Amino acid sequence: MKKPLLVAVLILVASGAWPDTGVAQATANDSPSWVGDVAPVMALKCMNCHRPGQIAPMSLLTYEDVRPWASSIRMMVEERIMPPWHADPRYGEFGNDRRLSDAQVQTVLDWVDAGAPRGEGQFTPPEFANATDGFLLTGVLGPPDYVFRMEDGFLVPAGGPDLNLDIMVPTRLDQDIWVQAAEVRGNFNVVHHNVVSIIGPDGEYARTGRLASTVPGKQWDRFPNGSGKLIEAGSTLRFGMHYHPSNEATVDTSSVAVWLVRDQITHELHSSVVADPGLQIPPYESDYLSQGEFVFETDAAITLFKPHMHYRGTDMLYRVTYPDGRTETLLSVPNYDMNWQISYEFAEPVPVPRGTKLEVIAHFDNSPENPWNPDPSVQVLWGSDSRDEMMEGWFDYQVELEEPILPDHVRGTPQVP
Secondary structure: OOHHHHHHHHHHHHHOOOOOOOOOOOOOOOOOOHHHHHHHHHHHHOOOOOOOOOOOOOOOOOHHHHHHHHHHHHHHHHOOOOOOOOOOOOOOOEOOOOOOOHHHHHHHHHHHHOOOOOOOOOOOOOHHHHOOOOOOOHHHHOOOOEEEEOOOOEEEOOOOOOEEEEEEEEOOOOOOEEEEEEEEEOOOOOEEEEEEEEEOOOOOEEEEEEEEEEOOOOOOEEOOOOEEEEEOOOOEEEEEEEEOOOOOOEEEOOEEEEEEOOOOEEEEEEEEEEEOOOOEEOOOOOOEEEEEEEEOOOOEEEEEEEEEOOOOEEEEEEEEEOOOOOEEEEEEEOOOOOOOOOOEEEEEEEEEOOOOEEEEEEEEOOOOOOOOOOOOOOOEEEOOOOOOEOOEEEEEEEEEEEEEEOOHHHOOOOOOO
């Protein structure tokens, strides 16, 4: 599906303007049912976002919630628009892969074609359905261990240009903590993105780098078992805010929730980025190339990738060249969508020996054929405003500790599943 049609579909779904008028009636007793077949699929792949107070435009927790949307659900699933996932399946195995299997897709299609029957018995929504703290990860890991929140709300004025500013949030920690997952939340009517970095007690950026971030369509940052990001006692968090004003003055009080490591720590996680701040995209250029590289100075293992571009970004590829000369593509996102800036978490960390070169290769379309393009007649430079551009290939990697660590906060605590 082309982007303009996708936008139209999402607007119809979000506004409730897509009525369900064409679902066929059931013709066979052995058709899939909501209770027995479809609800378990949605609990696994859909309900965490499609529940009250979350980012999706409608709830899908109950049959009564779902039934009016059956026709549009069928289309979204058949076209592979939902759940959103843009990685080329030829490369990489990702633990947070949102795609439905072919069998799951067929189950949903058969259910709708049979008249979307409810079925016998009851379906009990998963426990996270009642979570009220606003964090999606509560639906996976339970309540967070800490929530670090802006001390004062920031008033984003109505209209006007984008705002980019740093807001410092003290942690007031009196002991070091090791984080295995984090989720950034804010008032998404005005928050375009928020990159949360760690400032150590010495006032310098911590070696961990970025703790977590929120961008359109991203859910959370989750790290492999046995590894974590260190926040030292006395640290401060830097909220790198990008506000996009709405039509009315809006207060934002952003926060980041963290879930602590629940087991022995064998690896420390670091975050870095391959960027091209010198990009200069000519007017009407439809296939501008931007690239950069990073060389690992120690043995490591890559745990996740997160591409970041703006309206003109079309694709991004991550490729490594090992010290023995072998090359391997680890992630390809051939149809980048600024509205869904997904973090791709490897099912197993990818080892990269010292001296491995990581290349990030991206392309941009500044032509009139790009329906997202704000203005194809201008030269586009690096900038934080969405009408500017960025080429940022974020990645996390873990480095083995000389000796395993068992912090006080994990002693006697069961491991998070």
